[in-house]
Each structure stands twice: as C-alpha cells, then as structure tokens.
Amino acid sequence: MTGSTRPSEDELIARWFRPLATAAGALGLVDDCAAITPPPGHDLVLKTDAVASGVHFFADDDWGLVAKKALRVNLSDLAAKGARPLGHLLTLALPADWREADLARFAAGLDEDQTAWDCPLLGGDTIRSPDGLIVSITVFGAVPTGRMVRRAAARPGDSLFVSGSLGDAALGLILRTAPDRAARWRLAPAERDHLLGRYLLPRPRQPLAAAILAHAGASMDVSDGLGLDLARMCRGSRVAAEVALADLPLSPAAARALAAEPDLIETIVGGGDDYEILAAVRPEAESAFVATAAGAGVPVARIGRIVAATGEPAPRFSAADGRRHTFAGRGFRHF
Amino acid sequence: MTGSTRPSEDELIARWFRPLATAAGALGLVDDCAAITPPPGHDLVLKTDAVASGVHFFADDDWGLVAKKALRVNLSDLAAKGARPLGHLLTLALPADWREADLARFAAGLDEDQTAWDCPLLGGDTIRSPDGLIVSITVFGAVPTGRMVRRAAARPGDSLFVSGSLGDAALGLILRTAPDRAARWRLAPAERDHLLGRYLLPRPRQPLAAAILAHAGASMDVSDGLGLDLARMCRGSRVAAEVALADLPLSPAAARALAAEPDLIETIVGGGDDYEILAAVRPEAESAFVATAAGAGVPVARIGRIVAATGEPAPRFSAADGRRHTFAGRGFRHF
Numbered sequence: 001m002t003g004s005t006r007p008s009e010d011e012l013i014a015r016w017f018r019p020l021a022t023a024a025g026a027l028g029l030v031d032d033c034a035a036i037t038p039p040p041g042h043d044l045v046l047k048t049d050a051v052a053s054g055v056h057f058f059a060d061d062d063w064g065l066v067a068k069k070a071l072r073v074n075l076s077d078l079a080a081k082g083a084r085p086l087g088h089l090l091t092l093a094l095p096a097d098w099r100e101a102d103l104a105r106f107a108a109g110l111d112e113d114q115t116a117w118d119c120p121l122l123g124g125d126t127i128r129s130p131d132g133l134i135v136s137i138t139v140f141g142a143v144p145t146g147r148m149v150r151r152a153a154a155r156p157g158d159s160l161f162v163s164g165s166l167g168d169a170a171l172g173l174i175l176r177t178a179p180d181r182a183a184r185w186r187l188a189p190a191e192r193d194h195l196l197g198r199y200l201l202p203r204p205r206q207p208l209a210a211a212i213l214a215h216a217g218a219s220m221d222v223s224d225g226l227g228l229d230l231a232r233m234c235r236g237s238r239v240a241a242e243v244a245l246a247d248l249p250l251s252p253a254a255a256r257a258l259a260a261e262p263d264l265i266e267t268i269v270g271g272g273d274d275y276e277i278l279a280a281v282r283p284e285a286e287s288a289f290v291a292t293a294a295g296a297g298v299p300v301a302r303i304g305r306i307v308a309a310t311g312e313p314a315p316r317f318s319a320a321d322g323r324r325h326t327f328a329g330r331g332f333r334h335f
Numbered sequence: 336m337t338g339s340t341r342p343s344e345d346e347l348i349a350r351w352f353r354p355l356a357t358a359a360g361a362l363g364l365v366d367d368c369a370a371i372t373p374p375p376g377h378d379l380v381l382k383t384d385a386v387a388s389g390v391h392f393f394a395d396d397d398w399g400l401v402a403k404k405a406l407r408v409n410l411s412d413l414a415a416k417g418a419r420p421l422g423h424l425l426t427l428a429l430p431a432d433w434r435e436a437d438l439a440r441f442a443a444g445l446d447e448d449q450t451a452w453d454c455p456l457l458g459g460d461t462i463r464s465p466d467g468l469i470v471s472i473t474v475f476g477a478v479p480t481g482r483m484v485r486r487a488a489a490r491p492g493d494s495l496f497v498s499g500s501l502g503d504a505a506l507g508l509i510l511r512t513a514p515d516r517a518a519r520w521r522l523a524p525a526e527r528d529h530l531l532g533r534y535l536l537p538r539p540r541q542p543l544a545a546a547i548l549a550h551a552g553a554s555m556d557v558s559d560g561l562g563l564d565l566a567r568m569c570r571g572s573r574v575a576a577e578v579a580l581a582d583l584p585l586s587p588a589a590a591r592a593l594a595a596e597p598d599l600i601e602t603i604v605g606g607g608d609d610y611e612i613l614a615a616v617r618p619e620a621e622s623a624f625v626a627t628a629a630g631a632g633v634p635v636a637r638i639g640r641i642v643a644a645t646g647e648p649a650p651r652f653s654a655a656d657g658r659r660h661t662f663a664g665r666g667f668r669h670f
Contacts, residue, residue: 030571031486032412032555034381046369048424048460048473055463077367089383091471125383128390131466136426138383138473151366220367236365
C-alpha cells in the first residue's frame with residue numbers, strides 16, 4: 001500500500017482494464033473468474049510466460065512496450081502450435097512506486113496488441129511486487145481437436161525450417177548494454193535500430209500458424225536460442241539434426257555484424273529472444289509448407305534436416321569450412 | 336544466473352515438476368504449450384491469482400505451504416463458481432538465492448494438494464524474480480455450459496450465507512506480527528494455533544461447489560474481507576444488503592479475541608484471507624442449499640439478506656445494539 005491517494009484495485013481495474021475485457025466470457029471483469037468455451041471440435045491450447053524488470057526487460061523500458069512484449073512472447077508459442085488466439089489472463093505485479101502514467105501506457109499498449117491479434121483480456125490479478133514490474137500472461141488458443149502441433153514429434157527425413165531471421169534480438173541486447181559495438185560492427189543507424197527493436201519488441205509469427213497447423217510435423221518457437229531450442233526438439237523427439245550455419249537466415253544487420261566479428265555466431269545460435277518458429281516438415285509436405293508460408297507473407301528458410309540419432313539426440317551444426325560447432329546447453333538461462 | 340552448478344530450467348522441470356504433470360494435456364511438460372478440452376457440455380472457468388513474498392506470505396514461510404497457499408487461493412474461487420478443478424498452470428519466479436531443498440518442499444507441497452483436489456499441473460514458466468519468491472497460478476475448472484455462478488447476480492429477497500468462520504486469518508496475521516496479543520485475547524494455545532494456521536494455509540471450500548452450483552443465485556469467495564467483497568457483490572448486482580454482525584460465524588478463538596477486544600470487529604469484517612464462500616440464495620432454494628451443504632460437511636451460516644438498493648448499492652452492517660457499522664472500502668489492499 002503506497003498511500004490513500006492511490007486508486008484501489010477495483011478502481012484500477014475499472015479505469016484501465018475493463019475497456020480491454022471485450023470478450024463475453026470476461027464478464028466485464030466484475031466477477032472473480034472468467035469463462036471460456038473452445039469452438040466446437042477444438043482443443044484449448046494453454047501457455048503462460050512471464051517477464052520481469054531487470055531480467056527480460058530494462059527498468060526504464062516504456063511500459064507500453066513491456067505490455068506488448070508480455071503478450072507477444074505468449075502469442076509466439078500459440079503460433080508455433082498452429083493455434084489461433086482466443087484470449088488471455090493478466091497477472092500484474094506492480095512496484096511500490098508505480099505511476100498512473102506508466103499504467104496508462106501499459107493498458108494502451110496491451111489494448112493495441114490484443115486488438116491486432118484478436119486476443120482480448122479475460123481476467124487477471126493485480127498484486128504488489130516485491131521489486132520491479134512483473135507481468136505474467138496466460139494465453140488461450142484454439143486448434144482442431146487433437147491437432148496441436150507438438151515439439152517432440154520430429155522424424156528423421158524431416159526438413160528443418162525457421163521463420164524470419166535469427167540472432168537479431170540477442171545482438172540488439174548487446175547493443176543495448178554496449179552501444180559502441182555498433183561502430184565495431186560497422187552498422188548503419190537503421191541496422192542498429194533494427195537490432196535494438198527486435199530485442200525490445202518480439203514479432204510473433206501468428207500469420208504462420210495456419211501453415212504450421214496444415215503442414216508441420218513438429219514445431220516450437222525459438223525463444224532461448226536455436227542451439228538450445230533445437231536441442232530440446234531433438235531430445236524430445238529422440239532424433240538428431242544437421243544444420244548448416246551458412247543456411248541460417250540473417251538480417252542484413254546481423255550479417256554485417258557477423259562479418260565484422262565472426263565469434264558472434266555464438267550469440268546468433270546461442271542467444272535468445274528470437275521468437276521465430278522452428279518447424280520440422282515431412283518431405284512430402286515441404287512444398288505446400290513453403291507455398292502457404294509465402295502466401296502468409298512470412299519468410300521461411302530451410303536450415304537443415306532431422307536425422308536418426310546414432311549417439312546423443314542433439315543437433316550438429318557445421319560451418320562452411322566443414323568444422324563442427326556445438327552450441328547445445330547454451331541459450332538463455334532463466335535464473 | 337547464479338552459477339553453473341545450478342540446474343538448468345529443463346533439469347529443474349524434469350526433476351521437480353514433471354512428476355506432477357499427470358494429465359494427458361500436460362504432454363509431460365516437454366512441449367511449450369499444454370492442451371485442455373472441457374468435458375462435453377461444459378464451460379471452462381478460468382482464474383489466476385498470485386502470491387508474493389513479503390506481501391501475501393512471509394519470507395521465512397515454508398515453501399511447501401507457499402505452494403499450497405498459491406493453489407488453494409485459486410481453488411477457492413473455483414468452488415465459489417460451482418466449478419470442479421481440471422488442472423493448473425504455474426509461473427514460478429525464483430529469487431537469486433533459491434535453494435534446492437526449498438524447491439523440493441515446494442514441489443512436494445504442490446503435489447500433495449493437487450492430488451487432494453484432483454487438479455494436476457498442466458504447464459508453466461520459471462523465471463528469475465527481481466526479489467523474493469513469487470508464485471502465480473492459473474486454474475481451470477469445469478461447469479455445465481452457461482451455469483457458472485456469478486458474483487453480480489444477487490437479487491432482493493435472497494438470503495446471504497457464508498461458509499465456515501470469518502476473521503480467523505486476519506487475526507492470525509496480527510498474531511504472526513504481534514505474538515503478545517494472544518495473551519491479551521486470552522487465547523488457549525490451540526486457539527492461537529488455529530488462527531495462525533488459518534492465515535498460513537487457506538481451506539478452499541471445494542466440497543461446497545456442488546451446493547453452490549445447484550442452489551446459489553450469486554456467489555464469490557471472501558478473500559479481501561467480507562466488508563469489501565460483499566460491497567462488490569452489491570455494486571455488481573445493484574442491490575443493497577443487510578447483515579447482522581451478531582450472526583457472523585466466528586470460531587471459538589475469534590469469538591474469544593472479539594470478546595476481549597471488541598474493536599476487532601473491524602479486523603473480522605475488514606481483514607482478508609478468509610477464503611470462505613459468500614452466497615446469495617433465493618428463498619425457495621434456501622432449505623435445499625442448507626441441506627446440501629450439510630451433506631457436504633461444510634458449515635454455512637445465514638448472515639443477512641439482500642434488499643433493494645434505495646441509495647448506494649452497498650451492505651449495511653448492524654450491531655446487536657442497533658448501531659450501524661460501515662466497512663465498505665476497507666479490506667485487503669493489493670498494492
């Protein structure tokens with residue numbers, strides 16, 4: 001409690017969040033609970049992901065962008081499962097010194113994104129944080145019954161695809177804490193801003209969800225780095241993978257940085273926050289997958305293939321000179 | 336990150352939480368998402384509630400009890416909606432200095448309670464907390480389609496019931512910070528322990544869910560104090576309520592404390608953490624409600640009635656001497 005002039009939880013909800021609770025099941029946020037029913041013939045896909053000040057974003061980040069990031073990291077998972085969003089629950093832990101202007105920006109940012117992705121607020125909880133803003137969002141999506149695309153379902157012979165480009169956000173994080181690297185990497189201002197922006201605000205690949213649902217054999221989002229996430233897909237599926245580093249899709253900015261500092265391949269493969277989709281596609285579905293993705297306007301790149309695991313079920317990365325790289329076990333550590 | 340000897344998130348999940356993920360939709364926690372389908376003819380009831388160290392529990396509380404509290408505050412809401420539990424998602428924000436022994440106790444406590452209430456772990460997220468343990472749980476329950484019992488549906492003429500006893504947890508919180516009050520209140524050791532225990536560990540009224548579903552017109556759980564929560568029911572329903580303070584159900588311990596210190600009525604009505612159920616029951620359903628509750632082994636007490644709102648839609652509390660008390664607007668402040 002920070003003083004009697006602060007709005008109560010009820011006032012806070014009524015003022016900033018009730019306008020966002022547009023779904024019937026949210027009951028205008030006047031109940032303790034919400035209700036949701038998946039469309040007939042559909043399962044509900046569930047995901048919860050939290051972001052905390054000083055861990056997943058900087059204490060001075062705009063709260064409007066924090067709200068968007070918190071929703072988007074969850075939408076990224078739904079897309080990877082082939083699910084379309086139905087709604088979300090919000091748990092907001094507010095620091096003692098929260099300001100109404102920040103909360104207004106938070107609500108406006110959330111409103112903008114939940115409208116863009118048709119994923120309305122269904123309910124939530126507001127508590128006092130021990131220290132710093134923490135946002136935990138649970139999203140609900142729909143897939144046809146039994147059709148959720150699994151992570152642990154890759155098979156030898158599958159082609160491996162990733163959407164968009166890898167490493168941008170991890171490079172952006174470096175630039176955030178060490179701005180002088182931009183000159184060392186010989187980045188144009190627009191390239192620097194591209195990398196910084198990819199860290200600040202993920203771009204969930206929701207438009208790819210239909211292609212994933214229709215054509216992917218296994219799928220997950222890449223949030224902890226390709227090295228670690230592909231290792232998880234391999235381990236879960238009991239397969240290995242072969243990936244050519246030269247085939248990883250890079251933005252012009254990341255390509256320029258890598259040319260200037262070749263060791264950044266560690267960051268590109270081992271960093272996190274890509275929020276791209278990694279999909280294993282059966283050979284017979286490959287052309288349909290590529291065509292559907294192109295129709296959805298999402299670039300996808302073939303980076304390698306799934307092979308039988310003779311030893312450890314893990315990915316093998318090879319450089320253009322034929323040398324093997326090992327990234328397994330790296331990636332973003334959560335604590 | 337606190338050192339390379341710490342288990343990774345994957346190891347932590349595999350070791351402590353995979354054994355709890357017994358539902359098919361949890362996919363053994365090897366996927367990024369979980370799937371759930373409500374039973375045919377049922378809606379899914381959603382609730383998310385978080386507890387934080389230093390706010391909802393003490394930093395030195397046993398993590399096993401914290402896990403139980405985090406699940407139980409959510410189960411309490413499901414019970415008040417007439418819903419039976421289906422499963423839950425867990426977001427765990429761990430402080431930098433977390434110890435494996437604490438996490439083992441957390442998992443064991445959660446396991447015990449999720450088994451007792453048949454509410455298995457479906458998925459979750461583990462992050463580093465900026466400061467202190469924070470646990471956010473989202474529960475899923477099932478009610479027959481369209482039958483979720485609302486908070487904002489009380490009508491003039493309804494009788495008001497509460498389960499169990501009120502004020503115990505709020506008095507227990509006082510004892511926790513000021514142990515000498517036990518002597519002033521002339522409590523026997525068992526009475527003191529009863530109050531301390533009610534604060535430490537809520538007792539969700541899940542056995543009452545069937546009676547609520549069948550016979551309550553409106554219902555909610557009392558978590559922020561009867562004064563504030565009944566005010567919310569009145570405001571949402573656009574009705575007033577008349578409650579006789581003498582009719583509030585008190586435990587022997589609370590009754591003894593109140594006799595010693597009459598001003599504690601403010602704490603009993605205005606405190607929080609009761610996790611009892613407040614139900615408005617139509618006159619024709621009253622005897623069936625009472626009988627069903629008795630059959631379920633949950634004591635319920637009639638504390639007053641809903642009346643038409645002539646002025647403000649708010650509760651009026653009257654003492655045995657006829658004086659009016661106002662508690663509205665009090666109750667637990669969340670930040």
